Amino acid sequence: xxxxxxxxxxxxxxxxxxxxxxxxxxxxxxxxxxxxxxxxxxxxxxxxxxxxxxxxxxxxxxxxxxxxxxxxxxxxxxxxxxxxxxxxxxxxxxxxxxxxxxxxxxxxxxxxxxxxxxxxxxxxxxxxxxxxxxxxxxxxxxxxxxxxxxxxxxxxxxxxxxxxxxxxxxxxxxxxxxxxxxxxxxxxxxxxxxxxxxxxxxxxxxxxxxxxxxxxxxxxxxxxxxxxxxxxxxxxxxxxxxxxxxxxxxxxxxxxxxxxxxxxxxxxxxxxxxxxxxxxxxxxxxxxxxxxxxxxxxxxxxxxxxxxxxxxxxxxxxxxxxxxxxxxxxxxxxxxxxxxxxxxxxxxxxxxxxxxxxxxxxxxxxxxxxxxxxxxxxxxxxxxxxxxxxxxxxxxxxxxxxxxxxxxxxxxxxxxxxxxxxxxxxxxxxxxxxxxxxxxxxxxx
Amino acid sequence: xxxxxxxxxxxxxxxxxxxxxxxxxxxxxxxxxxxxxxxxxxxxxxxxxxxxxxxxxxxxxxxxxxxxxxxxxxxxxxxxxxxxxxxxxxxxxxxxxxxxxxxxxxxxxxxxxxxxxxxxxxxxxxxxxxxxxxxxxxxxxxxxxxxxxxxxxxxxxxxxxxxxxxxxxxxxxxxxxxxxxxxxxxxxxxxxxxxxxxxxxxxxxxxxxxxxxxxxxxxxxxxxxxxxxxxxxxxxxxxxxxxxxxxxxxxxxxxxxxxxxxxxxxxxxxxxxxxxxxxxxxxxxxxxxxxxxxxxxxxxxxxxxxxxxxxxxxxxxxxxxxxxxxxxxxxxxxxxxxxxxxxxxxxxxxxxxxxxxxxxxxxxxxxxxxxxxxxxxxxxxxxxxxxxxxxxxxxxxxxxxxxxxxxxxxxxxxxxxxxxxxxxxxxxxxxxxxxxxxxxxxxxxxxxxxxxxxxxxxxxxxxxxxxxxxxxxxxxxxxxxxxxxxxxxxxxx
Numbered sequence: 001x002x003x004x005x006x007x008x009x010x011x012x013x014x015x016x017x018x019x020x021x022x023x024x025x026x027x028x029x030x031x032x033x034x035x036x037x038x039x040x041x042x043x044x045x046x047x048x049x050x051x052x053x054x055x056x057x058x059x060x061x062x063x064x065x066x067x068x069x070x071x072x073x074x075x076x077x078x079x080x081x082x083x084x085x086x087x088x089x090x091x092x093x094x095x096x097x098x099x100x101x102x103x104x105x106x107x108x109x110x111x112x113x114x115x116x117x118x119x120x121x122x123x124x125x126x127x128x129x130x131x132x133x134x135x136x137x138x139x140x141x142x143x144x145x146x147x148x149x150x151x152x153x154x155x156x157x158x159x160x161x162x163x164x165x166x167x168x169x170x171x172x173x174x175x176x177x178x179x180x181x182x183x184x185x186x187x188x189x190x191x192x193x194x195x196x197x198x199x200x201x202x203x204x205x206x207x208x209x210x211x212x213x214x215x216x217x218x219x220x221x222x223x224x225x226x227x228x229x230x231x232x233x234x235x236x237x238x239x240x241x242x243x244x245x246x247x248x249x250x251x252x253x254x255x256x257x258x259x260x261x262x263x264x265x266x267x268x269x270x271x272x273x274x275x276x277x278x279x280x281x282x283x284x285x286x287x288x289x290x291x292x293x294x295x296x297x298x299x300x301x302x303x304x305x306x307x308x309x310x311x312x313x314x315x316x317x318x319x320x321x322x323x324x325x326x327x328x329x330x331x332x333x334x335x336x337x338x339x340x341x342x343x344x345x346x347x348x349x350x351x352x353x354x355x356x357x358x359x360x361x362x363x364x365x366x367x368x369x370x371x372x373x374x375x376x377x378x379x380x381x382x383x384x385x386x387x388x389x390x391x392x393x394x395x396x397x398x399x400x401x402x403x404x405x406x407x408x409x410x411x412x413x414x415x416x417x418x419x420x421x422x423x424x425x426x427x428x429x430x431x432x433x434x435x436x437x438x439x440x441x442x443x444x445x
Numbered sequence: 446x447x448x449x450x451x452x453x454x455x456x457x458x459x460x461x462x463x464x465x466x467x468x469x470x471x472x473x474x475x476x477x478x479x480x481x482x483x484x485x486x487x488x489x490x491x492x493x494x495x496x497x498x499x500x501x502x503x504x505x506x507x508x509x510x511x512x513x514x515x516x517x518x519x520x521x522x523x524x525x526x527x528x529x530x531x532x533x534x535x536x537x538x539x540x541x542x543x544x545x546x547x548x549x550x551x552x553x554x555x556x557x558x559x560x561x562x563x564x565x566x567x568x569x570x571x572x573x574x575x576x577x578x579x580x581x582x583x584x585x586x587x588x589x590x591x592x593x594x595x596x597x598x599x600x601x602x603x604x605x606x607x608x609x610x611x612x613x614x615x616x617x618x619x620x621x622x623x624x625x626x627x628x629x630x631x632x633x634x635x636x637x638x639x640x641x642x643x644x645x646x647x648x649x650x651x652x653x654x655x656x657x658x659x660x661x662x663x664x665x666x667x668x669x670x671x672x673x674x675x676x677x678x679x680x681x682x683x684x685x686x687x688x689x690x691x692x693x694x695x696x697x698x699x700x701x702x703x704x705x706x707x708x709x710x711x712x713x714x715x716x717x718x719x720x721x722x723x724x725x726x727x728x729x730x731x732x733x734x735x736x737x738x739x740x741x742x743x744x745x746x747x748x749x750x751x752x753x754x755x756x757x758x759x760x761x762x763x764x765x766x767x768x769x770x771x772x773x774x775x776x777x778x779x780x781x782x783x784x785x786x787x788x789x790x791x792x793x794x795x796x797x798x799x800x801x802x803x804x805x806x807x808x809x810x811x812x813x814x815x816x817x818x819x820x821x822x823x824x825x826x827x828x829x830x831x832x833x834x835x836x837x838x839x840x841x842x843x844x845x846x847x848x849x850x851x852x853x854x855x856x857x858x859x860x861x862x863x864x865x866x867x868x869x870x871x872x873x874x875x876x877x878x879x880x881x882x883x884x885x886x887x888x889x890x891x892x893x894x895x896x897x898x899x900x901x902x903x904x905x906x907x908x909x910x911x912x913x914x915x916x917x918x919x920x921x922x923x924x925x926x927x928x929x930x931x932x933x934x935x936x937x938x
Contacts, residue, residue, distance in 0.1 A: 026480030
């Protein structure tokens with residue numbers, strides 16, 4: 001089939017990003033907007049706009065019925081869900097298909113398979129992708145036996161719980177008994193279920209992910225990304241390829257990600273996230289994101305591909321155009337997420353009116369944004385202002401360009417992470433490359 | 446009402462007729478390829494041996510790479526290669542095994558549809574080419590009934606030819622190829638009616654140039670008579686000596702209640718793109734043509750007219766154009782009325798030009814004319830003027846050409862080039878001067894990006910860089926002000 005009109009079920013920079021590819025491909029765009037976004041940059045750039053509901057996401061961007069209705073009424077043939085919101089909801093993909101709309105993403109079954117942590121872990125194991133050693137125990141003895149298999153350090157958490165309650169870190173066998181006792185007691189008290197989950201604890205790890213792309217029959221990978229610079233599991237700086245990885249290890253990680261994608265007969269764009277244990281050099285499956293990622297531009301920069309166009313081609317039923325050997329990854333790219341957040345106040349969101357927004361321009365510099373002077377950053381949605389992406393022939397060149405480019409950016413009116421980015425990029429650990437996920441917590445500008 | 450499909454010829458034939466085949470590089474085509482792919486065309490007339498040669502010579506771009514990239518950008522729309530089956534890039538007649546390799550490589554690189562024509566309408570030659578193209582794996586083969594007006598080119602003549610072609614499993618479709626735009630609405634009616642029975646179930650296409658404004662009307666008659674596919678061009682690449690304008694044809698077809706699976710919005714986007722490109726690159730847009738009765742005698746097709754006019758202009762002799770046309774008419778008659786389709790118009794024009802500028806008519810005779818007179822392009826449809834034939838045979842060069850064998854066997858040709866080169870490079874080296882192929886390879890991969898909107902600015906910057914004393918430039922418009930200041934040395938491009 002040929003998609004000629006596309007409904008975008010998203011907002012912000014990713015909506016602008018999708019529109020840009022559609023313009024290039026000659027695809028007419030219909031942007032679903034909430035009341036808060038009727039005058040957004042994406043709304044002005046889309047060919048058509050369709051209201052889906054009030055500003056609150058639950059009544060607009062997350063309302064499956066409202067989005068599907070708007071998409072169907074728009075005459076679009078397909079829906080691009082972007083990232084976040086409904087992008088990974090199997091129910092949404094199913095509703096689109098039921099309404100005769102092509103969902104640009106994996107099949108509902110694939111979304112379900114990787115959408116649930118336990119199911120994703122099981123699929124990873126089935127695909128022989130290493131997972132963090134661990135398991136659940138109902139009794140003290142079971143827990144001791146399990147700990148012996150897992151090794152140290154390890155984490156004990158409540159099977160029934162979440163949010164860190166009942167979580168204990170145990171660094172040596174001597175502390176195990178006390179840890180199990182305490183966790184089981186806390187779990188029992190908090191959740192009425194004393195079962196615990198024991199898991200190997202990666203004390204120093206790097207977040208390394210692999211971009212995969214499949215047509216439902218065949219899959220390829222587009223190399224690694226390193227997204228270790230995070231605060232509270234939110235990525236702040238990402239780069240491609242992951243720096244300072246031994247070639248064999250990189251190849252192992254890429255092959256493992258492909259195994260999972262192949263196992264799922266994956267359709268569309270996806271990311272297999274891994275945690276690399278710096279101490280052992282082993283890596284473990286974290287999760288799979290079955291959608292386009294915020295950080296996709298770094299992969300585009302080194303692969304020369306338009307990943308949104310690749311998603312659309314797969315949705316149109318085109319077989320993949322490349323074999324793995326056709327794909328070449330050149331140079332290095334780094335992305336900074338410039339957020340309307342105050343890093344000095346624990347990244348508290350800083351909504352408000354952007355008075356001034358100036359971004360770097362030049363060779364090897366790309367800015368994906370929906371913000372211009374006068375844009376209102378509302379408290380309803382995420383705080384992303386812009387993604388600054390730089391690329392260079394190698395990492396050193398990219399870092400240097402990033403430093404210059406950050407200097408040319410200016411945001412006024414709302415607090416932003418711009419200064420933090422400048423400080424990070426100047427830090428010797430960052431310049432050296434390969435920092436761990438603990439880097440930002442420890443980092444003092 | 447019945448369904449009609451469109452084939453777009455902008456990039457190949459439109460470019461050749463109106464822009465001398467030298468416009469449109471890889472980046473310029475890539476920019477619009479995804480849009481063209483979504484319009485709903487049955488196919489795109491994409492390239493030819495001439496275009497591939499020009500890619501190397503004029504653009505220093507690899508024509509094989511161009512096919513691959515555009516194919517990748519256009520998965521839905523088959524790309525067409527047009528061939529006379531006789532030659533590839535060079536004017537030399539190629540051996541069958543050489544042509545087989547050409548077709549194999551074209552298919553491997555992404556050509557799916559072949560238009561085959563024989564300048565003499567020789568069915569046997571056409572079918573031989575079709576068989577080779579089929580062996581190469583082509584998905585669709587369209588054989589031409591090359592149209593002209595003469596005592597022998599009657600409806601019966603074409604019906605017989607069509608029957609012979611349609612019988613072959615190697616021919617999927619037949620098209621009336623009217624390179625000179627001579628087909629009137631009246632003749633379209635009788636001809637297409639006569640073709641119905643011999644064609645059987647094989648679909649008919651019409652390709653008729655607008656040279657004297659006849660085709661927009663004959664296209665509607667053709668559609669009424671069940672012609673499945675009409676060949677059209679976009680925006681500035683339509684009209685003039687090119688094909689009818691796609692948007693107008695679409696509107697007319699819909700006016701007459703035909704179903705056409707074409708997206709009008711995308712058609713407009715593509716036409717607009719070519720229009721901005723033509724403005725940015727100073728390329729003339731095709732204009733609707735007036736009827737010209739004298740044209741029926743010289744019958745010079747679009748591309749040749751433009752090229753000939755350009756050649757005269759380069760010699761500062763554009764004022765002698767009317768004289769040249771008279772000479773073309775005379776030469777064509779003396780050479781036995783060859784159909785004015787490649788390679789013959791070029792041949793007739795060269796001879797006419799020599800006659801016009803030389804001390805005496807036929808004092809100098811181009812190699813192509815000698816080859817034609819010697820029957821190297823097949824048997825001329827009618828006999829040559831005996832006096833002219835004598836003059837040609839008396840040329841010293843004629844003996845050389847007579848002695849000259851055909852293009853060497855493939856195996857012999859291969860021995861002449863380094864064993865390491867791949868087939869695509871070999872085919873270019875075997876048919877072009879090595880220096881041109883070297884220059885193409887040295888230029889590296891073709892550009893991937895083009896934006897007509899930035900061309901004026903690029904030109905301005907290039908001009909500025911060439912003027913060292915200029916230290917600052919301020920451009921003020923209603924919307925803002927741009928200031929450029931020179932810092933350090935600027936390398937002229």
